[in-house]
Amino acid sequence: QKEVEQDPGPLSVPEGAIVSLNCTYSNSAFQYFMWYRQYSRKGPELLMYTYSSGNKEDGRFTAQVDKSSKYISLFIRDSQPSDSATYLCAMKDSGAGSYQLTFGKGTKLSVIP
Amino acid sequence: DTEVTQTPKHLVMGMTNKKSLKCEQHMGHRAMYWYKQKAKKPPELMFVYSYEKLSINESVPSRFSPECPNSSLLNLHLHALQPEDSALYLCASSQGGRRSAPWDEQFFGPGTRLTVL
Numbered sequence: 001q002k003e004v005e006q007d008p009g010p011l012s013v014p015e016g017a018i019v020s021l022n023c024t025y026s027n028s029a030f031q032y033f034m035w036y037r038q039y040s041r042k043g044p045e046l047l048m049y050t051y052s053s054g055n056k057e058d059g060r061f062t063a064q065v066d067k068s069s070k071y072i073s074l075f076i077r078d079s080q081p082s083d084s085a086t087y088l089c090a091m092k093d094s095g096a097g098s099y100q101l102t103f104g105k106g107t108k109l110s111v112i113p
Numbered sequence: 114d115t116e117v118t119q120t121p122k123h124l125v126m127g128m129t130n131k132k133s134l135k136c137e138q139h140m141g142h143r144a145m146y147w148y149k150q151k152a153k154k155p156p157e158l159m160f161v162y163s164y165e166k167l168s169i170n171e172s173v174p175s176r177f178s179p180e181c182p183n184s185s186l187l188n189l190h191l192h193a194l195q196p197e198d199s200a201l202y203l204c205a206s207s208q209g210g211r212r213s214a215p216w217d218e219q220f221f222g223p224g225t226r227l228t229v230l
Contacts, residue, residue: 008153036221043117043203043221044156088155092217099144099169099207101219103155 003027006089006104015113019076023089023104026070030102031094033065035074038086038106047087048074079111117222119204125228128194134225136187136204144168144209145187146219147179150201162187163209194229201226 006023013019021035032051036044050056053067062075072091076083089104117138126132136145144163148156161169162181176198178190187204205219 041201041224041226043205043223045221046218049218099146099161099163099209099217100158105155106153108153 003102004089004091004104007107008105010108010110012110012112013079015079015081015111017079017111019079019083019109019111021074021076021087021089021107021109023072023091024070025072025091025102027091027093027102028067028070029093030091032092033063033072034090034092034101035061035063036088036090036103038088040085044088079109081111081113084110117204117206117220119202119222119225121225122223123226123228125230126191126194127230128196130194131190131192133191134189134202134204134227136189136206136222137185138206138220139185140206140208140220141184142206142208142220143184144207144217145181146205146207147177147187147189148203148205148221150203150224152200156203160189191227194227196229199228 004025034049035047037047038044048063050063050065053065056063060077064073086106086108088106090101120135147159150156159173160179165181176193180188201224203224204222207217207219
């Protein structure tokens, strides 16, 4: 079983839709949970991160972590064509000086005008 | 300046060539990373430098040779590569060190798209 599972999609939605992206994981040592957005032929950029369980909201984006279920989600409200990209979840344990990020495969999202 | 820059953007090389990828950041970060990303795959960690010392080498073949000449620069020297080494090579940096925040955000550059013929 891979450490992080993420449905690669592709996912296609109409503009204005609510998008739900998610990842599951098996390593209970993960404490930091990140969502990166990667446009075609570009490097990943950090969208949001959360520590341990709970929700975090930033504009149209909401990240949720349920550590009991080992499940994380990213919700995008009022999706825009500019949101079309690949979304990668990433996770990290809590060790200070620990550099290792474990990525999901990424979900390719297309928002159709 | 919150940017990681990488040169060149694209590189085509033969299997006998020697080339280098360059990465630069001026955020005062002390940890720098090389990742390899194949199409439709997540980034795979290759090397980590912490305070200009190689901290992690993820069993990468010796045809890839990293170098960190100072705290702002990171190079990846390439020699005798194989066609399967064609990929997007990403550089990242983070504050690093024990005094950094435990989660230590990594900032990625745009990558160098490498094609080995």
